[in-house]
Amino acid sequence: MFGGFSKDLGIDLGTANTLVFIKGKGIVVREPSVVALRTDTKTIEAVGEDAKKMIGRTPGNIRAVRPMKDGVIADFDTTATMIKYFIRQAQKQRSMFPKHPNVMVCVPSGITAVEKRAVEDAAKQAGAREAYTIEEPFAAAIGADLPVWEPTGSMVVDIGGGTTEVAVISLGGIVTSRSIRVAGDEMDEAIIQYVKRLYNLMIGERTSEQLKMEIGSALPLDHPESIEIRGRDLVTGLPKTLAITSDEITEALGDTVNSIVDAVKITLEKCPPELSADIMDRGIVLTGGGALLRNLDKLLSRETGMPVIVADNPLDCVAIGTGRSLDHIHLFKNKGGSSSRKR
Numbered sequence: 001m002f003g004g005f006s007k008d009l010g011i012d013l014g015t016a017n018t019l020v021f022i023k024g025k026g027i028v029v030r031e032p033s034v035v036a037l038r039t040d041t042k043t044i045e046a047v048g049e050d051a052k053k054m055i056g057r058t059p060g061n062i063r064a065v066r067p068m069k070d071g072v073i074a075d076f077d078t079t080a081t082m083i084k085y086f087i088r089q090a091q092k093q094r095s096m097f098p099k100h101p102n103v104m105v106c107v108p109s110g111i112t113a114v115e116k117r118a119v120e121d122a123a124k125q126a127g128a129r130e131a132y133t134i135e136e137p138f139a140a141a142i143g144a145d146l147p148v149w150e151p152t153g154s155m156v157v158d159i160g161g162g163t164t165e166v167a168v169i170s171l172g173g174i175v176t177s178r179s180i181r182v183a184g185d186e187m188d189e190a191i192i193q194y195v196k197r198l199y200n201l202m203i204g205e206r207t208s209e210q211l212k213m214e215i216g217s218a219l220p221l222d223h224p225e226s227i228e229i230r231g232r233d234l235v236t237g238l239p240k241t242l243a244i245t246s247d248e249i250t251e252a253l254g255d256t257v258n259s260i261v262d263a264v265k266i267t268l269e270k271c272p273p274e275l276s277a278d279i280m281d282r283g284i285v286l287t288g289g290g291a292l293l294r295n296l297d298k299l300l301s302r303e304t305g306m307p308v309i310v311a312d313n314p315l316d317c318v319a320i321g322t323g324r325s326l327d328h329i330h331l332f333k334n335k336g337g338s339s340s341r342k343r
């Protein structure tokens with residue numbers, strides 16, 4: 001499927017990470033969706049990895065922003081600049097890559113037609129010849145090798161940075177879906193608030209993400225773990241080191257994880273019975289970085305009574321599916337349900 005030279009690009013424009021996929025080559029760019037802006041001159045200081053390092057460490061005249069943070073384009077110009085940067089990075093990987101490729105951009109399923117149009121315009125402004133959009137859970141399902149074009153039900157739960165997207169897919173269309181703005185970022189924020197409340201310690205976003213990834217779990221671990229973290233004591237104002245346990249992180253993540261479980265349950269309730277039976281056979285498939293939270297699959301399985309499987313390489317599914325969907329562009333236009341558009 002991926003053989004030969006391609007002039008097409010798939011972009012997973014995630015709230016946390018942007019990945020670029022070239023047919024025939026795979027994922028060629030993987031960088032944080034962050035832009036560092038100079039507030040005085042209104043120019044771009046850095047994009048991607050370099051900009052992420054600046055979060056929480058910028059002087060007054062530089063601001064590190066995540067233009068897609070809430071799952072929508074908050075700032076059109078910054079997003080266009082970011083897309084342009086990522087297309088350039090991909091072009092650098094292949095000397096003969098065309099200046100104006102066809103571009104498929106993956107967008108959250110909850111976004112409006114106006115926002116979709118803004119993404120397509122941003123891609124065109126960044127040099128795309130034709131720009132299309134595909135909804136995130138549909139791309140995730142393709143990337144996870146689910147039989148999306150067949151008359152059988154597949155359920156995918158994509159837990160990213162800003163949004164969790166739950167969808168039931170059959171015959172090339174989304175039958176029912178739910179998108180909530182609760183995902184990895186909200187987990188990080190919950191940990192920050194928990195540590196602040198319990199220990200009067202202020203920690204940064206990067207530290208809370210590290211706690212989530214290293215010792216986080218949706219259910220208490222059989223052998224609890226702990227790590228030392230650093231922050232600012234809110235009473236003395238001085239730096240302080242503290243040991244945090246995995247059980248504490250499980251408690252901190254409780255509400256966020258429950259919101260995700262509820263979104264899955266509500267989607268299942270709305271699912272036609274024939275498709276529910278298919279999902280029971282195949283299992284619910286988890287994609288996105290949040291799928292890597294330990295024991296989330298176990299908790300979801302316990303709460304829904306369904307088998308739950310974490311996809312292979314969950315962080316890559318959306319990008320792979322976005323790239324692969326370019327092979328089926330004609331089907332997209334005909335089937336409509338997965339939302340793509342030629343301009």
Ligand SMILES: Nc1ncnc2c1ncn2[C@@H]1O[C@H](COP(=O)(O)OP(=O)(O)OP(=O)(O)O)[C@@H](O)[C@H]1O
Binds near residue numbers: 013014185216
């Ligand atoms: N091992 C892990 N455990 C828990 N969370 C993780 C792990 N690895 C990555 N994540 C989280 O996954 C999220 C990023 O996932 P992903 O790259 O799929 O999101 P995205 O596609 O950029 O966002 P969205 O789907 O909202 O647009 C981040 O919040 C990150 O902290």
